Amino acid sequence: MLEVNGLCAGYGRVPVLRDIALSSASDACIGVLGRNGMGKTTLLRALIGELPTLSGTVHFAGHELTRAGAHQRARAGIGYVPQGRQIFPFLSVGENLRMGCVKDFANAPATIERILAYFPRLQRLLDQPGGALSGGEQQLLALARCLCGDPKLILLDEPTEGIQPSICDEIIDTLQRLRREQGLGIILVEQDIDFLTALADRILIIENGQLVDEVDPATTSAEALAERFMGFHS
Numbered sequence: 001m002l003e004v005n006g007l008c009a010g011y012g013r014v015p016v017l018r019d020i021a022l023s024s025a026s027d028a029c030i031g032v033l034g035r036n037g038m039g040k041t042t043l044l045r046a047l048i049g050e051l052p053t054l055s056g057t058v059h060f061a062g063h064e065l066t067r068a069g070a071h072q073r074a075r076a077g078i079g080y081v082p083q084g085r086q087i088f089p090f091l092s093v094g095e096n097l098r099m100g101c102v103k104d105f106a107n108a109p110a111t112i113e114r115i116l117a118y119f120p121r122l123q124r125l126l127d128q129p130g131g132a133l134s135g136g137e138q139q140l141l142a143l144a145r146c147l148c149g150d151p152k153l154i155l156l157d158e159p160t161e162g163i164q165p166s167i168c169d170e171i172i173d174t175l176q177r178l179r180r181e182q183g184l185g186i187i188l189v190e191q192d193i194d195f196l197t198a199l200a201d202r203i204l205i206i207e208n209g210q211l212v213d214e215v216d217p218a219t220t221s222a223e224a225l226a227e228r229f230m231g232f233h234s
Contacts, residue, residue: 001026001185002047002153006056009046010209015054016042017209026152027179029186031200031217033193033229039209040189041083044155047187048080049073061152075103079151083158083189085142089131093122096130096141100148111148118174119144136167143171147178153185160192172198191230193222205229 007020016039024030034040045051047058049070058065065073074080088096097115101108116123119140125133130141139159146154160168172195178184190196196203197217203225205213215225 001028001061002187003059004047004056007046007058008054008056009042009051010054011042011051015209017046020046020056020209020211022204022211024153024185024187026185027183028201029175029179029188029199031196031203032187032189032206033191033196033203033215033225034206035230038206040206041157042209043206044080044082044157044187044189047073047155048078074149074151077150077152079146079149079154081142081146081154081156081159083161085135085138087130087138087141087145089129091130092127093130093133093141094126096145097122097126097148100145103149108148111150115144115147118147118178121170134164136163136170139163139171140167143174151184153187156186156188156190158189158191160190160195168192168195171195175199193225193230197222197225 002024004020004022008015008018010016020043022030032040032043042051046053049068053066060076060078063076065076088099097112098108101111104111121137122140122144125137130138133141159171175186188196188199200217203215203217204211205215
């Protein structure tokens with residue numbers, strides 16, 4: 001579904017990512033692991049089109065998107081849940097979800113009803129301002145809002161940051177269900193290694209803007225990953 005070759009991107013003329021190559025099939029989950037400042041968020045911003053491609057190519061679902069803007073990539077079926085969630089705090093939960101339906105406002109009520117089936121916790125909060133929700137509830141809202149755009153692939157940046165473990169488990173269950181039932185593809189940047197290994201089929205290691213290794217979470221323990229790639233020790 002996604003094929004990236006030789007991708008270089010950065011801020012202005014300053015390159016951060018160098019020669020990135022990755023591919024993802026539909027309904028696959030690829031994890032991206034690395035220390036702070038290694039280029040994880042930059043990679044997601046480059047894939048969604050927030051940062052221009054300096055060189056290399058990006059193909060998605062049979063179409064070349066190398067020079068496409070973020071809105072064109074969203075229309076093609078790529079969704080993005082940024083670090084920090086970035087919901088609209090003064091809009092209600094329902095209004096936030098409606099904003100996610102920008103590709104097809106005419107069918108927004110049916111879309112929201114379908115997505116809320118995956119997020120029962122949000123159903124009782126529809127009239128609440130987004131800013132009044134807990135951090136975990138805001139993360140669920142950000143994910144649900146993204147899904148209202150009917151993406152085939154979602155890019156998730158640090159979804160567990162600052163949220164309680166029970167909602168982390170809820171997000172894992174929801175994403176696994178979406179993969180099974182909707183064939184949703186995921187690229188997941190996450191430093192909570194237990195969360196990462198619970199979802200990812202394979203984990204790519206990024207250092208200094210380059211993908212330097214690939215790990216099979218089925219054969220590598222979370223403790224070994226933390227020690228080898230994050231500098232943490234038991």
